[in-house]
Amino acid sequence: MLFFLCFLAGSTFAQTTGPEEGYFLVHDFRNDWRVYDEGSKAYVPYIREIHQDYGSYSVILDLAQNRHYYLLYRSNQENYLFINGSLQKQLPIGKWTVFKLDSLYKAYPDHRVLLTLYGSQPGIEQKTLQIGHKVVAGQKPIYVSESFLQARPRDTSPFENFYVLTALLLLVAYAALYRVFPRGFIRYLSIKDLLTIQTREGAALVTRGLFEVANLLFLLLISFLLSYLYQLVRHRGIDLFQSQDFFSYEESLGKLFLYFFIIGILVFIVFIFKYLMINVLGHIYRFDKIVNIHFFKSIQASAIFYTFLGIVMLLMLNSFPSLTFHWDTLLVIPITGFYIGRLLLLYFSINKLSDAKNLYLFSYLCIVELVPFIIGLKFAL
Numbered sequence: 001m002l003f004f005l006c007f008l009a010g011s012t013f014a015q016t017t018g019p020e021e022g023y024f025l026v027h028d029f030r031n032d033w034r035v036y037d038e039g040s041k042a043y044v045p046y047i048r049e050i051h052q053d054y055g056s057y058s059v060i061l062d063l064a065q066n067r068h069y070y071l072l073y074r075s076n077q078e079n080y081l082f083i084n085g086s087l088q089k090q091l092p093i094g095k096w097t098v099f100k101l102d103s104l105y106k107a108y109p110d111h112r113v114l115l116t117l118y119g120s121q122p123g124i125e126q127k128t129l130q131i132g133h134k135v136v137a138g139q140k141p142i143y144v145s146e147s148f149l150q151a152r153p154r155d156t157s158p159f160e161n162f163y164v165l166t167a168l169l170l171l172v173a174y175a176a177l178y179r180v181f182p183r184g185f186i187r188y189l190s191i192k193d194l195l196t197i198q199t200r201e202g203a204a205l206v207t208r209g210l211f212e213v214a215n216l217l218f219l220l221l222i223s224f225l226l227s228y229l230y231q232l233v234r235h236r237g238i239d240l241f242q243s244q245d246f247f248s249y250e251e252s253l254g255k256l257f258l259y260f261f262i263i264g265i266l267v268f269i270v271f272i273f274k275y276l277m278i279n280v281l282g283h284i285y286r287f288d289k290i291v292n293i294h295f296f297k298s299i300q301a302s303a304i305f306y307t308f309l310g311i312v313m314l315l316m317l318n319s320f321p322s323l324t325f326h327w328d329t330l331l332v333i334p335i336t337g338f339y340i341g342r343l344l345l346l347y348f349s350i351n352k353l354s355d356a357k358n359l360y361l362f363s364y365l366c367i368v369e370l371v372p373f374i375i376g377l378k379f380a381l
Helices: 002-010 101-107 159-180 182-188 191-195 213-235 253-284 288-319 321-330 332-353 358-380
Strands: 023-028 034-037 042-045 056-062 070-075 079-083 086-091 097-100 112-118 127-134
Touching: 070 101, 097 101, 112 127, 159 182, 159 213, 159 253, 159 288, 182 213, 182 288, 191 288, 213 253, 213 288, 213 321, 253 288, 253 358, 288 321, 288 332, 321 332, 332 358
Parallel strands: none
Antiparallel strands: 023 127, 034 042, 034 056, 056 112, 070 097, 070 127, 079 086, 079 112
């Protein structure tokens, strides 16, 4: 009986806070305040007996863990809000102010910011800073067994559904291509065939180039695979090609799929343009016989590399999610190495299959392969 009464005494309802009690309390910063100490030249934990006369108080805010929640502020004193030392706004007195953390997540790529409240009146007791989750209509409070535990509502981001459903969709596409074009599928994903310089004569995949149905379907699959990988990177706050303004602030599952198809079609158009550029330059350099071989080897290498890269990125997303916030630095080296390796492979393949001079061949590959990669890398980062 004594244990049962103690358990009931420790059990509490999930607290509500914010304007009109419209938010579940996720975290209260009342024990996380820091002040800047001139002696140590660093931010130290707030101690009331020592720092009660300070006018500036700071907290470290992790945007990655709280991006789908709201920052709630209220004080009976006049305060100014600073983020990473930059003045943001003057805060109202006696009213709740609500900030959507997802907007801060997109604005600050480091995903950890120093949030500072500065006011002319000292003391921290009159300042309330919390993280809350908006109460959905009809949602019931959550019970917790210990008062110091915080009830964190389930993340409502549609991205988790998107990346699982799209991965299954791409898997079905791979299976369908294997079912319809088994020989072409095996050849496209064969590392041995990729490294084989002498191409089999009469193979439709090579001789017909882009006009072969199998090549078009594989090219379309690679385009949507690249679109999917781009969406994974973009969701981690990495703004490739400065394209974040293209996407809407509120993203639903339908909008994510719409962006996925739009980007896939754009990538497919880029591949078509590259094929036309290879044909034009091939005629100029009199490489007519190796244009289709060049194009096939290029797409074959991309199919193998990006399929493997997609598997690795999905494993990282599920097993090592903290590393995925650094994809912009982790992926640069392998992708650069792939394009350099593909350039060398194409050089030796074309050099063996044609009697062109090395200078002509080198300039041709630089224009078709190296220059577009350098320009793309510059704009991407």
